[in-house]
Structures are given as C-alpha cells and as structure tokens.
Amino acid sequence: MYTQAIDVPGKDSKPERAQGPQSPEEARFDAKLADDQKVEPRDWMPEPYRKTLVRQISQHAHSEIVGMLPEGNWISRAPSLKRKTILLAKVQDEGGHGLYLYAAAETLGVSRDQMIEALHSGKAKYSSIFNYPTLTWADIGVIGWLVDGAAIMNQIPLCRCSYGPYARAMIRICKEESFHMRQGYDALLAMMRGTTAQRSMVQEAVNRWWWPVLMMFGPHDRDSQHSGQAMKWGIKRISNDDLRQKFVDATVPQAELLGVKLPDPALKWNAERGHYDFGAIDWDEFWRVVNGDGPCNRERLATRVRAYEEGRWVREAALAYAAKQRARETKQAA
C-alpha cells in the first residue's frame, strides 16, 4: 500500500551525504547513477546510500504489513460475500507486498528479525495513514480509492528506482495496486447509488480521510530533509509537492463523478497554473501522528506485536519439524 514515512527521519537520523573527497569507487558509483544504470545487491555502494535504502524499503514494508490492520477490521463485517472475497484478496496482496519489500531490504544486509524488531520497538516508522480508524464500511472503499490511489502516485516513480531489487518489487506491487484502487471506487459507486444514509456514510468517510491522504505524500519539499540526496541517488524521482499536486488533479474529477464533495473550501481550478489549488495542510497533526500520537498508533503496534508473539510457537515448531525431517533423511541415507 504505501510509503510516506519513507521520507520521515528516524530519531537518530541526520541528513546523509558523502563527506570529504570522493574515492574512485564513489566516482564510479556516481557515474553509474548518472548513466541511469541499476545498482545490484553485491555491487559497491556508499554506506549512506545503503542506509537510506534500508530505512526507506523497511518502512515501506512495515506500512504494507500494518496497512492490513485497518482493512482486516472489516473482513468479517463486509456487506456481502462478493465484497468479502475482494477484501480478503486485497489484504492478502498487502501481506505479499510486505514480503517483496522485506526481501528487497534483506539484499542490503539487514535481517528480517532486525527489521521486525525495529518496527515493534517503535524505532522504525510506517505510513501515518494507518493510524487512522476505519469506522464504517465506506472507509474501506475510501481507503481503496484515495489511500491506494495516493500510493500508486507515489509508487510508480519508484519502479524506476536506482536499486534493482527495490525497483523490481515495485513493478510487481504496482501491477496489483490498480485492482485495489478500482475495487474501492467500485464499492463507493455502489453505495452512492444506494440510500441517503449510504451516501452520507461515503461523504463522512471522504471528509475524514481526505487530509490524512494528502499528508501521505510527506512534508513540503522545503521541509523534506532527505529529498535532495534521495533524488540525486535516483531513489526518489518526483518531489513530494509535485506528486501531491498530481494526485489532487487526478482525484477532483473522480470525486465529481462519484458525487462527493472534497472537504476543502479552498479547492478550485487555477487556469493560470493548469492545476487545482488546495488549502493548507495541518502539519501539526501530521507530526503528531508520525511521532506516535495518532488515533490508533498504540493499538496498531500492539496488535502487530501480539500477532508476532502469538505466532512464535508456530515458527519454532516449523523449524523443529524441518530439523527432525532432515535428521531422519540423514539416518536413512547412512
């Protein structure tokens, strides 16, 4: 699903850039990136490049995994069998996306256990959007339409990321993401054709999600401390503000077609710019949620930790079984 936290600094993070004169390896590395070539796992890479990728890819993976929770909340309460099977398939996709991304991060020399530990201890971030609650069925449609729509905007440029395994994971993810967005819009269309109560349920969900979704693109370019270097490294291709604008421009006509109002009185077409103008984002809220004080931060993390701990015996039993099978084969061979 998605990734803004990728651009959010960790507690101990400073802007990362190469210090001092360039080594020959660094010069070769820069030339490779300038030539738009991919970097592969065993190639030489500067330590800050590796660290930035580990942070971004692992936070992206965590977002996919935590992102299963707000939707999982509605699997058992979906309004029909059709919607339930669709939602199950979508949540399963999110789990798969988490796995592709963890695997990409592991090629950089960080273990799965280390990443999970970082998430569970609160050291690693995940996308702030998943710290908002899913109060009604309409929220599930809105997540597909807006949250996954924003994710697609963000993720398509990542398919051209300079790090090969990340780019390949993103290509796979983007292919599946389109289903997520369309099923959400489809669910909302069905509700908008329904009763007045259903229509207002959709409008309320849009009202609650619109601003948090705009925050998914991360801080303004001028406040985004990792962006410059990430652009130079080909990890990031389009700036936060440009992506956000692209998303707003694409979404306004979709909202009109659906028949909902986006909750922003300042939202209007600017013929001169050729874009929609929109109101100011409440960055205090953004930082509050990123730093742990959103409506559901504690609940989300506690649920993840509990699931991991409750699954521990399964992981251990599977290893014990595999060891026993191996021992039996060795004995038979002897």
Place this chain on the structure above:
Amino acid sequence: MAQHEWPLWEVFIRSKQGLEHKHCGSLHAADAAQAIRMARDVYTRRQEGVSIWVVPSTAITASDPDEKAEMFDPMADKIYRHPTFYELPDEVKHM
C-alpha cells in the same frame, strides 16, 4: 532471546508451459515443501505460474561483481561471433 529466522529461499517460476523458470523473488520458509507452498501463495496469486522451483539462497554461487570487467569484457571485441559481422552479396537473400 535467541532469534531463529527461517532460512531464505530463492523462488523461480515457469510462467507458461514451454517457457523457462525465471527468478521472481525470495522468501523465508522452514523447509523446501513449505517454501513451495508459500511461493504459491505469494508469487502465483494471479496465475503467474505453472511450475515453481525453490533453492536455498545459500546454495547459489554468484560471479564477483568486482570482476565484471575481467569476466565479460573479453567478449566485447569478438564481433565475428555475430551473424551481422558477415556481409554477403544481396543475391544470397535470406541466410
């Protein structure tokens, strides 16, 4: 607290009968049978494959990226290995 990660496996998928298996990603699994089952769930949810190979990642030996030049550059000046190196008279038509 000792952490015991499941071993890492590389997954190869044959997308269609008649095509080769292609590397598509990796995953953790306790043993080979579980790796196959999980690869099915993770990498073939939309009929992307008709056959799966899993290989323990530790079993793969790779060429050294630092020796890329020594390994592969010697082939760069052997253009006579390509059919386009040979200019034949037009009368030959297709060959």
